[in-house]
Amino acid sequence: MxxxxxxxxxxxxxxxxxNRLTKYLRxxxxxxxxxxxxxxxxxxxxxxxxxxxxxxxxxxxIGFSGTRGVGYQAYDLVExxxxxxxxxxxxxxALVGAGNLGSAIAxxxxxxxxxxxxxxxxxxxxxxxxxxxxxxxxxxxDELKKSVxxxxxxIGIIATxxxxxxxxxxxxxxxxxxxxxxxxxxxxxxxxxxxxxRIDPTAQLMHTxxxxxxxxxxxxx
Amino acid sequence: MxxxxxxxxxxxxxxxxxNRLTKYLRxxxxxxxxxxxxxxxxxxxxxxxxxxxxxxxxxxxIGFSGTRGVGYQAYDLVExxxxxxxxxxxxxxALVGAGNLGSAIAxxxxxxxxxxxxxxxxxxxxxxxxxxxxxxxxxxxDELKKSVxxxxxxIGIIATxxxxxxxxxxxxxxxxxxxxxxxxxxxxxxxxxxxxxRIDPTAQLMHTxxxxxxxxxxxxx
DNA sequence: CATTGTGAATCAATTCACAGCA
DNA sequence: TGCTGTGAATTGATTCACAATG
Numbered sequence: 001m002x003x004x005x006x007x008x009x010x011x012x013x014x015x016x017x018x019n020r021l022t023k024y025l026r027x028x029x030x031x032x033x034x035x036x037x038x039x040x041x042x043x044x045x046x047x048x049x050x051x052x053x054x055x056x057x058x059x060x061x062i063g064f065s066g067t068r069g070v071g072y073q074a075y076d077l078v079e080x081x082x083x084x085x086x087x088x089x090x091x092x093x094a095l096v097g098a099g100n101l102g103s104a105i106a107x108x109x110x111x112x113x114x115x116x117x118x119x120x121x122x123x124x125x126x127x128x129x130x131x132x133x134x135x136x137x138x139x140x141x142d143e144l145k146k147s148v149x150x151x152x153x154x155i156g157i158i159a160t161x162x163x164x165x166x167x168x169x170x171x172x173x174x175x176x177x178x179x180x181x182x183x184x185x186x187x188x189x190x191x192x193x194x195x196x197x198r199i200d201p202t203a204q205l206m207h208t209x210x211x212x213x214x215x216x217x218x219x220x221x
Numbered sequence: 222m223x224x225x226x227x228x229x230x231x232x233x234x235x236x237x238x239x240n241r242l243t244k245y246l247r248x249x250x251x252x253x254x255x256x257x258x259x260x261x262x263x264x265x266x267x268x269x270x271x272x273x274x275x276x277x278x279x280x281x282x283i284g285f286s287g288t289r290g291v292g293y294q295a296y297d298l299v300e301x302x303x304x305x306x307x308x309x310x311x312x313x314x315a316l317v318g319a320g321n322l323g324s325a326i327a328x329x330x331x332x333x334x335x336x337x338x339x340x341x342x343x344x345x346x347x348x349x350x351x352x353x354x355x356x357x358x359x360x361x362x363d364e365l366k367k368s369v370x371x372x373x374x375x376i377g378i379i380a381t382x383x384x385x386x387x388x389x390x391x392x393x394x395x396x397x398x399x400x401x402x403x404x405x406x407x408x409x410x411x412x413x414x415x416x417x418x419r420i421d422p423t424a425q426l427m428h429t430x431x432x433x434x435x436x437x438x439x440x441x442x
Numbered sequence: 443c444a445t446t447g448t449g450a451a452t453c454a455a456t457t458c459a460c461a462g463c464a
Numbered sequence: 465t466g467c468t469g470t471g472a473a474t475t476g477a478t479t480c481a482c483a484a485t486g
């Protein structure tokens with residue numbers, strides 16, 4: 001399944017591995033912002049919940065080496081992972097829903113920091129059209145297909161009321177969106193070639209609370 | 222590691238299993254809302270990204286049986302999983318940040334549907350104190366410790382600007398909060414017995430885009 | 443001397459193949 | 465016939481122990 005081409009590792013990496021790499025990436029980027037220079041496998045493990053040994057194996061697997069007694073060079077690590085994951089380019093995003101949630105997402109720095117640009121914001125409320133959220137002028141939802149085509153957007157975010165979510169998803173898939181971030185609590189039905197990710201905070205809560213209540217209040221790693 | 226007490230499975234389930242159970246739970250709850258009665262392991266697999274065989278093994282492991290040719294009884298499944306995970310009670314949540322994001326979270330139905338109640342909302346902006354977001358009156362952040370104690374809150378949500386996030390986290394841990402949902406892009410430093418979950422939409426994006434770009438546009442499962 | 447890098451052992455997850463039942 | 469339930473094989477992840485090294 002892996003194939004090496006020349007010196008460059010252009011393989012098809014395992015799902016588990018790429019998933020973990022994104023975690024190392026985000027943590028390391030934040031540590032850099034705090035002024036950190038090197039990062040150890042133990043730290044990466046602590047912040048990601050992944051075993052330090054696994055961290056070392058993973059970084060090794062993508063051909064990235066650290067220095068013993070010190071750790072991994074933070075900036076180089078970020079670059080290496082971004083290169084491996086093909087995240088050197090930026091992606092345009094179509095955001096639908098200009099209410100509180102949409103405004104918050106459009107104003108957040110979290111997406112631009114990772115190379116994602118909210119390029120268009122849509123709504124169906126006439127009052128909101130023409131206003132700006134996070135420096136972007138809100139367009140009418142009817143323009144979605146045209147805009148998505150022009151800006152080559154393959155990522156869409158649904159931040160509408162639940163009742164509109166499926167309808168918006170239909171518009172998005174019709175317009176050629178390939179990945180949907182769904183902030184509503186609706187289970188979207190989409191074609192097989194479109195991927196939906198649900199932003200659901202309760203997922204992690206439920207899992208955590210199980211252990212918290214099991215052990216009766218004491219810590220769990 | 223597992224121990225059965227009487228007929229009831231009061232074990233300490235594996236992390237992987239509990240994690241998967243929460244996914245089955247959320248999907249099944251949504252399918253019920255769509256009017257569904259039974260759900261098959263294949264459907265659960267499709268919506269959660271988990272192998273159908275694994276789904277069946279998991280449900281079997283918690284002593285839940287389906288009917289061949291039909292699937293699993295949706296309502297019973299929800300009840301069984303909630304019982305196993307100890308999610309029959311409700312949890313009070315302290316939300317800090319009454320801006321766009323905080324308002325969106327407070328108004329969302331996603332938390333109450335899963336047994337989580339946003340019981341208090343805090344901010345440090347005098348203009349916002351006394352206003353209501355999602356039916357809750359905003360209090361000053363100075364009252365956090367008192368309120369958390371009174372309402373027995375162990376879950377906190379940080380929906381402030383990034384600059385305030387660590388400070389809020391400190392207040393929360395000091396007040397006895399055990400689980401923090403962090404909506405900012407700051408890497409929070411907390412005591413070992415406090416668990417932080419970061420709501421970061423880019424995690425899933427990066428992972429997905431890797432495969433999307435690798436295969437050049439064709440579908441992946 | 444803290445931390446990387448790895449072999450070997452163990453445990454969990456995935457997958458195949460198919461029997462068994464409504 | 466469609467879906468559950470499960471043995472057996474395989475693959476991936478975790479953990480232990482420890483050598484190596486900057």
